[in-house]
Amino acid sequence: MKRNIVIATLTAAVLATGGTVAAFAAGDDETATQRHTATGTGTGTGTQVVADRDDDTDDADDRTDSEDRTTVSAANVTAADAIAAALKHTPGTVVSAELDDDGRDACTWDVDVVKGDGTEYGVEVASDTGKVLGAHRDTDEDDDADDRAELAALKGAAFDAREVALAAAAKGTVTEIGADDDHGTVAWSVETVKGGTASEWKAALDTGELTQDQDD
Incomplete structure (x- = not known):
């Protein structure tokens, strides 16, 4: 409950200044991370908190395959x-x-x-x-x-x-x-x-x- 209050407070603060915030929270019984985004109309900057690790792994595998093919x-x-x-x-x-x-x-x-x-x-x-x-x-x-x-x-x-x-x-x-x-x-x-x-x-x-x- 306290975490939800903190997230709500942050969101309200950024909206007041016309910015964007990305908050990530996981429920007690959930296995996947959920993303909640609040967007304002000002010139604020976005904040990325979590990267997609699966995509990073796939890219690394692709690079390795390419290197193997071009060794000779x-x-x-x-x-x-x-x-x-x-x-x-x-x-x-x-x-x-x-x-x-x-x-x-x-x-x-x-x-x-x-x-x-x-x-x-x-x-x-x-x-x-x-x-x-x-x-x-x-x-x-x-x-x-x-x-x-x-x-x-x-x-x-x-x-x-x-x-x-x-x-x-x-x-x-x-x-x-x-x-x-x-x-x-x-x-x-x-x-x-x-x-x-x-x-x-x-x-x-x-x-x-x-x-x-x-x-x-």
């Missing part, structure tokens, strides 16, 4: 630069490049290069400095006719992986690029991230023209 897009070294560094270290034909988030302080670029003698190497490039961290030979012997045809198509392509990566950078941060054999037609497949949204693109080997993947 924070690399300082672009796909094109990583490919150039890999080719300088291990000359050959790049068949793929992928930004790999392995949980360390900085992500790394994994660039697959096929040398002139047909041997394939995985070249690891630091995404923060562009330094080649190492290269290892791929000992997988599963080299079938499709793989050889795909490699031959890439060697004869008018646009290589680096050039396509440069063009795709206009669509967002390139996180992955690789050869894709779609019903016998080899093309470049590119993944980009922009504003937390991932997109997939196709690029023809002869024109380098980018089109959004219809399956995206």
Whole structure:
């Protein structure tokens, strides 16, 4: 009873000066907080007493989800630069490049290069400095006719992986690029991230023209 009298007194005082007051009271048998607002016609300021904690939690979750989606897009070294560094270290034909988030302080670029003698190497490039961290030979012997045809198509392509990566950078941060054999037609497949949204693109080997993947 005493609390109700105090609230009524405050409300009357603010109304007398043309202001606004927001008073919050909970009944003894109520679980939810009720808000009672008295508004005057003057130029007084409003007072917010209670914030919506549920909304704050939802916003925090949304921010976390967005940060998770865009972790790989924070690399300082672009796909094109990583490919150039890999080719300088291990000359050959790049068949793929992928930004790999392995949980360390900085992500790394994994660039697959096929040398002139047909041997394939995985070249690891630091995404923060562009330094080649190492290269290892791929000992997988599963080299079938499709793989050889795909490699031959890439060697004869008018646009290589680096050039396509440069063009795709206009669509967002390139996180992955690789050869894709779609019903016998080899093309470049590119993944980009922009504003937390991932997109997939196709690029023809002869024109380098980018089109959004219809399956995206």
